Amino acid sequence: MMETIVKDLQGVPLNHYILLSSIIFSIGVIGVLIRRNVIIIMMSIELMLNAVNLLLAAFSVYHGDASGQVFVFFVMALAAAEVAVGLAIIVMVYRNTKSIDINSLNKLKW
């Protein structure tokens, strides 16, 4: 079962992985630009991180080098830390302003 699935993979051009990752990354960027809900903006950031992870894994398999997959592991640890701190900040902001609109944070502007 596993072998047949992996055999199926053989022959997907590397560029198609790059294209898929670029599309998902751009969707993440669009999400950051068009939404005002802070939580959905953080979800878009997760999408971007995942697109990069997939590309790193694809390159790692392409070159036969394990370093790329180790780096994906570090990115995942970083994403977990980022989400924990970010959501804590959102909860605190919501407690003070009763809103999760990104515009409620515009006092951070200079």
Add this chain to the structure above:
Amino acid sequence: MSLFYFIAFLSIFFSLMVIFTKNPVHSVLYLVITFFTFTVHYVLLNAQFLAVVNFIVYMGAIMVLFLFVLMLLNLNKESEPMKSVLLKVMGTVAGMCLLVTVAGSIRALEVSNPIILKNPEIGLVGHLGKVLFTEFLLPFEISSILLLTAMVGAVLLAKKESKNI
């Protein structure tokens, strides 16, 4: 080979649903499905360790965190702040421009070599563990400090402030 294109289509479709759905709870659920398709991508690349870690960390830990916060804040479709149509169109056009620029600069539309598994056991737990604990030992230990600081920071931020500060 066609399996890859089917899963890729699903990833793109569900990630579009994430950013265009009005209801935040539906957004989180679509994001879970998107992460599941990424797990399938890792299985297709024979990166089994990453597939399992992606499944546990992203679909388990991070998504539960998002759902908890959404339910804690009691959000729904009515309280959802939306941008004006003009800003949405501008954002979408800007994102498309980014996509065209990236795809053009790396020449993603030309023919390239297919991915072939040179070393099939590269993504297995044993091999990755050896690499992680020899070449990348110092970054691994530093990432543990990163997680510790994140934990302390999250607890400190989410705690109710006492009055006498």
